[in-house]
Amino acid sequence: MTVKWILHWTPTPGSVVNSQILSEISQCVESFVNAVKDGRWKATLTFYRPNLRDQSIPSEFPRDFLGISLLEQPNKYYFIIRGNKIILEADSTILTIMEKLQSYKSKVALNFEGVQYKMGDFQMKVVKVVPNQGESLRGILIEIEYLPISSIEKAKPIMEEFLEVWREVMSKKSLPGHFTQTEPHFADYKLPDNYTSQHTAIQYAAALAQLIQSAQLRG
Amino acid sequence: MAHYAQSKVYESTNEGSKFSLLGCEALKTAQMQQQSQQAPPPHSTSTPPPAPPSSTGGSAAEAPPKQVALAMDKLGEAERIIADIRIGADRVLEALFVAASQPRHGTKPLQLFLKEDACMRRYLQDLRSLGKELEESGVLSESVRSRKDFWGLHMPLVCPDGAMVAYAWKRQLAGQAGASAVDRTRLALKAFTDQKRRFFPHLDYGLETNESASKKRCGSVESTVDPKEESSILKMLPDVLNYPSSNKLRLGSLGTVATEKVAVIEMLVPSTFRVVISLHPAGSTDPDAVAFFAPEESGSYVHARGFSVHHVFRHITDYAATALQYFLGNQVESSLYCLLHWICSYQTLFSRPCSKCSRLLAADKQSAFLLPPVLRPYWQFSLSKILSTISSKDHTSDITPAYHVGCFSEEL
Numbered sequence: 001m002t003v004k005w006i007l008h009w010t011p012t013p014g015s016v017v018n019s020q021i022l023s024e025i026s027q028c029v030e031s032f033v034n035a036v037k038d039g040r041w042k043a044t045l046t047f048y049r050p051n052l053r054d055q056s057i058p059s060e061f062p063r064d065f066l067g068i069s070l071l072e073q074p075n076k077y078y079f080i081i082r083g084n085k086i087i088l089e090a091d092s093t094i095l096t097i098m099e100k101l102q103s104y105k106s107k108v109a110l111n112f113e114g115v116q117y118k119m120g121d122f123q124m125k126v127v128k129v130v131p132n133q134g135e136s137l138r139g140i141l142i143e144i145e146y147l148p149i150s151s152i153e154k155a156k157p158i159m160e161e162f163l164e165v166w167r168e169v170m171s172k173k174s175l176p177g178h179f180t181q182t183e184p185h186f187a188d189y190k191l192p193d194n195y196t197s198q199h200t201a202i203q204y205a206a207a208l209a210q211l212i213q214s215a216q217l218r219g
Numbered sequence: 220m221a222h223y224a225q226s227k228v229y230e231s232t233n234e235g236s237k238f239s240l241l242g243c244e245a246l247k248t249a250q251m252q253q254q255s256q257q258a259p260p261p262h263s264t265s266t267p268p269p270a271p272p273s274s275t276g277g278s279a280a281e282a283p284p285k286q287v288a289l290a291m292d293k294l295g296e297a298e299r300i301i302a303d304i305r306i307g308a309d310r311v312l313e314a315l316f317v318a319a320s321q322p323r324h325g326t327k328p329l330q331l332f333l334k335e336d337a338c339m340r341r342y343l344q345d346l347r348s349l350g351k352e353l354e355e356s357g358v359l360s361e362s363v364r365s366r367k368d369f370w371g372l373h374m375p376l377v378c379p380d381g382a383m384v385a386y387a388w389k390r391q392l393a394g395q396a397g398a399s400a401v402d403r404t405r406l407a408l409k410a411f412t413d414q415k416r417r418f419f420p421h422l423d424y425g426l427e428t429n430e431s432a433s434k435k436r437c438g439s440v441e442s443t444v445d446p447k448e449e450s451s452i453l454k455m456l457p458d459v460l461n462y463p464s465s466n467k468l469r470l471g472s473l474g475t476v477a478t479e480k481v482a483v484i485e486m487l488v489p490s491t492f493r494v495v496i497s498l499h500p501a502g503s504t505d506p507d508a509v510a511f512f513a514p515e516e517s518g519s520y521v522h523a524r525g526f527s528v529h530h531v532f533r534h535i536t537d538y539a540a541t542a543l544q545y546f547l548g549n550q551v552e553s554s555l556y557c558l559l560h561w562i563c564s565y566q567t568l569f570s571r572p573c574s575k576c577s578r579l580l581a582a583d584k585q586s587a588f589l590l591p592p593v594l595r596p597y598w599q600f601s602l603s604k605i606l607s608t609i610s611s612k613d614h615t616s617d618i619t620p621a622y623h624v625g626c627f628s629e630e631l
Contacts, residue, residue, distance in 0.1 A: 034587040120530050120588025148513045148529040149569060151490035157570050161579045162589060193490075 002147045003155040003195045004164070006203040008211050009140035011177035023141055024175055026115065026126050029142075032169055033119040041114035041125055043070045044132070045208060048104040064209075065104065067095075068201045078201035082209065085188040087198050110138065121147050122162060129211065135188065139211040141204075142179060152186065152193050182206040270476065290356055297349050304342045311335045313578035400483060400495070400522045407482045407501070486559070487514060488566050492532065496558070498524035504555045509543055509562075511535045530586070534593040534624065535565065542597035553602040561600045564619040568593075581623040592621035 001130070009025070011017050029035055045068050050061040069092070077095060079088040091132040098104060109132035113124040122145065129139035144162060149155040163181075184203050191198055314335050318328035482501035486494045493514050499507035508523040511532040520526065526533050542561055546554040572579045573592040580589040599619070 033582065033589060120583070120586060120590070122589060148531055149490065150515055154490045154569055157579055158591060165580065165589065 001150055001195045001197065002145055003024070003149055003152055003159065004143050004145045004200055004203065005159050005181060006141055006143050006200075006207050007163075007179040007181045008207040009142075010180045010210075010214055015138060015176035017177075019137055021177070022126070022137065024173060025140060025170075026167055028173060029124055029126055031115050032124075032166070033122070035117040035119045035124070038116040038118040038123070041071050041112075041116050041127070043068065043112040043114075043204060044109060045112065045204065047107040049107040051103055051105045064105055065066055066205050068204060070197055070200060070202075073197045076197065078198065080201060080205045082205060083212045085185070087189050087191070087202060089198055108132075108193055109209070112141070114141075114143070123147065125206055129208070138215070139208075141207055150195055152195055152199070155195075178209070182210050283305060286356065293349060293353055293356075297346065297353070300346045300349065304339065304346065307339045309364055311339060326622065396592050400519075404483045404485060449586060463496055468536075483599065486561075486562065490514060491566060491568055492535075493521075493522065495523045495525075495560050496555075498555070506543060506555050509536070509539045509558065511539065511565075530583075530588055531568075531590050531593060534583075534590065535568075538594055545597055546600070549598075552602055557597075557600040557605065560605050561595065561597050564595050566601055567621070571621050573623045573626050575622055575626035584625050590623065592623045592626070594622040594624060594627045595619050596622075 003011060009017060009021070011021075030037070031114065045066060048051055048065040048067060050065075052061075062081045062083055064080075064082045066080045066082070068080065070076070070078070075092050077090050077092045079090060079094075088138050111130050111132055112127045113130060114127035117124045117126075123143075124145070125141075125143040127141040127143060128137055129141065144159060144166070146155055146162070151156070167179070182203070184199070186199055186202065189198075189202060191202075311332065314328060314332040318332055321328060454541050482498055484496045484498065485493065486496075491514065493512045493516070494509060495512070496509045497507045499505060508528070510521075510523050512521050512525075512527045513529055513532060516527060516529075526536060539562075543554075543558060546557045546561075550557045569579075569591055571592065573581065579591055581592075582588065583590050596619070
């Protein structure tokens with residue numbers, strides 16, 4: 001699988017994330033390097049909370065138990081416990097099992113809706129983060145992909161330079177904010193150098209965690 | 220980051236090639252054994268044969284596709300019996316060892332040995348009778364080859380060198396351009412390694428597989444070269460090129476079976492690229508076409524005249540065609556050698572910045588796509604220069620400059 005880097009939009013303190021910024025960013029991508037719109041993309045992320053009868057028991061259950069589904073893997077579902085750096089790739093029928101077991105309840109569900117652009121050997125997605133019920137924009141992510149390489153190490157120099165070029169283009173627009181990359185720490189999750197959908201799931205979880213954190217900081 | 224160059228042959232999807240060479244040799248031994256002995260009438264085989272009871276006349280009465288299928292089944296049985304024999308041999312030796320090391324433990328080791336011995340005899344007998352059946356149905360000999368029925372089918376054939384094909388005509392095709400790259404590559408590499416082993420036994424530079432050769436005979440030969448050895452293998456090529464005294468080596472002219480000649484060379488630099496080179500005529504050292512692909516690319520277009528889906532590799536393939544013409548024109552004797560060295564300089568494709576603008580990515584003038592430096596000058600590669608670089612023992616530094624397409628034309 002080809003290597004992807006995911007970055008999240010960090011607005012400058014005092015400004016908000018709104019749909020205008022989203023359209024500006026999309027325009028940037030469209031005019032960047034002869035980009036061609038290539039389709040839509042979707043992923044979902046769900047926060048789970050243990051379903052305890054006695055709520056007063058101090059929870060020894062993980063607080064950050066996430067479930068992610070990706071468009072490119074329709075038959076798979078990914079579980080992540082960020083605190084313990086665990087990722088599990090399961091069949092999508094696990095959702096039926098969870099429903100039957102009723103041991104975990106879905107607390108919050110978010111949708112990632114993206115538009116994909118193709119520019120030569122690179123691909124970019126502009127992704128907006130919206131809650132499952134509702135239309136309010138919670139965050140913006142971009143995903144960069146270099147198609148010829150599947151090794152994370154090998155792709156690093158190329159991706160870094162692409163990011164530099166992208167940041168130059170973005171700076172011309174002088175938008176209130178910038179894109180930051182969360183260090184995904186794949187090795188902590190014991191993942192190999194060859195990129196897979198598990199890596200994607202971890203990156204999205206990390207990016208979302210950062211988004212939430214920065215949103216909380218802004219108050 | 221260690222760089223490994225790997226030449227790899229795909230396991231053919233052809234059913235026939237899954238039989239080990241060893242198995243076929245054992246089968247032939249069984250056939251020869253039964254010819255030399257006055258073989259007693261075969262016992263009933265331990266596994267019921269799928270053919271009807273009268274094996275001699277029965278096969279002729281069935282439709283050819285069924286004959287072929289039966290023959291394949293029997294070969295599968297033969298393989299199982301051979302596997303049993305191998306395990307049985309181990310057990311016999313073990314029993315002998317036990318008996319020898321514990322002489323005071325009575326008759327128990329002896330019983331064990333007798334039991335294993337009886338098993339082995341039974342297996343060998345089964346194999347003999349199976350071999351007889353196969354011989355009768357024409358699998359082991361070439362006599363049936365000429366008898367083509369109106370289906371156009373031939374019996375599966377075990378060739379003299381032990382390779383197995385489900386249909387004999389496929390061997391013919393495989394030598395021609397019409398065959399799939401998989402077949403050609405497999406046969407090419409097999410022929411090359413066989414003949415290299417036969418005629419250059421002193422050149423054993425570790426090109427052989429790391430595991431014991433018997434384990435990897437199923438039509439797939441894999442060799443991994445580590446960086447220290449890579450130069451020694453490339454050193455070997457001038458020897459090959461200068462043998463015997465004429466400057467051109469024609470592998471096919473060394474008097475061996477001519478149906479297999481090296482026709483395609485494939486080189487993989489892990490995580491970076493895969494390159495396919497075709498030689499023409501087969502068996503010579505004249506490269507004919509070269510193409511670059513991403514390591515994960517697969518499909519019928521991955522051959523020496525195909526094009527990758529990725530822009531970076533398309534550019535390199537185009538440029539490689541020019542380089543190839545240069546090597547064929549200017550470095551006539553060692554064109555393949557220089558070409559391979561030049562290709563090796565692309566190991567740094569995704570890490571070495573352009574020697575002119577010092578950046579890794581630059582926009583292509585025509586398409587505006589961002590590409591790494593895809594041009595590496597080829598005229599610096601001549602036989603004498605390469606040999607002097609190797610002999611200077613400086614393997615780690617690769618000083619070949621790299622250029623973006625745009626940067627290069629300005630340089631000129």
